[in-house]
Amino acid sequence: MAYADQQKMTGSKIAGIVIAVAINVGLILALVFGLTISAIKKEIERVTTIDIEEPPPPPEEPDEPPPEQPDVAPPPPVAPPPPINIAPAPPPIQTQPTIPPPSPPALRIPPPAPVAPPAPPPAPSKARGARTKNERSWAGRIQENYPARALREEIEGTVGVRVTVTADGRATGCSVTASSGSSILDAAACQGMERYARFDPALDAAGNPTSDTYSTRITYRLN
Structure with a gap:
C-alpha cells in the first residue's frame, strides 16, 4: 500500500474514534443531568417552608476624627475684572424750526470803589488881624498937631475913627465913627491917622499879608 493511502486510512480512523467518544460523553452528561433535575424536584416538594433569617447588621464603627489638614495659605484675592461700560446710544438730535431769542446779558455788579484814605488834617490857619x-x-x-483954630477957640474933644490897613501896613480911607462935636477936631484926627499911623498888616490863612480895617479913638485936650 502506498504511503498516501496509509495517511488517508489513519485520518479516517482518528475521526471515527473522536465521534464515538463525543457521543458517549454526551450520553453520560444527559444521564447525569436528568438524574440531577429529578433529585432537585423531589427536594423542593419535600421542603415546604424555609425560614430565612437575615444576618445581624455589622457593628457600627466608631467615628474617626477627620484627618488634620495642613495649614494652607489662602489663595491671593483675585480682583474682579473692570466693568465694561457700554455707552448707550446717543439721543436723537431735535431741530427747532425757530431760533429762540438770545438770553439776556448777565448782570455784572462792579466791585465797590476803594475807600479813599482820610484827608490829612488841615494845616493850622495863620490868619490874624492888623x-x-x-x-x-x-x-x-x-x-501934638493940635489944630491952631481949635487952640484959639479952646476946643477939646474925642474923635472915633476907622481906617483901612493896606498889605504894606499903612492906613487909608479914614472915616469918623464918633464925632467930637467939632468938625475941626474930626478932620484933624483923620488926617493924622492917614499920615502917621503904622501897622503890622493882617495875614490870611496861608500867612500872606492882606488888607484889614482898624478902629480907634483920638482925644484932644488942652494943658
Whole structure:
C-alpha cells in the first residue's frame, strides 16, 4: 500500500474514534443531568417552608476624627475684572424750526470803589488881624498937631475913627465913627491917622499879608 493511502486510512480512523467518544460523553452528561433535575424536584416538594433569617447588621464603627489638614495659605484675592461700560446710544438730535431769542446779558455788579484814605488834617490857619506898630509914638504925634483954630477957640474933644490897613501896613480911607462935636477936631484926627499911623498888616490863612480895617479913638485936650 502506498504511503498516501496509509495517511488517508489513519485520518479516517482518528475521526471515527473522536465521534464515538463525543457521543458517549454526551450520553453520560444527559444521564447525569436528568438524574440531577429529578433529585432537585423531589427536594423542593419535600421542603415546604424555609425560614430565612437575615444576618445581624455589622457593628457600627466608631467615628474617626477627620484627618488634620495642613495649614494652607489662602489663595491671593483675585480682583474682579473692570466693568465694561457700554455707552448707550446717543439721543436723537431735535431741530427747532425757530431760533429762540438770545438770553439776556448777565448782570455784572462792579466791585465797590476803594475807600479813599482820610484827608490829612488841615494845616493850622495863620490868619490874624492888623496890629498897631509903635502906636504910642504916632498917636503922640497926632495929638501934638493940635489944630491952631481949635487952640484959639479952646476946643477939646474925642474923635472915633476907622481906617483901612493896606498889605504894606499903612492906613487909608479914614472915616469918623464918633464925632467930637467939632468938625475941626474930626478932620484933624483923620488926617493924622492917614499920615502917621503904622501897622503890622493882617495875614490870611496861608500867612500872606492882606488888607484889614482898624478902629480907634483920638482925644484932644488942652494943658
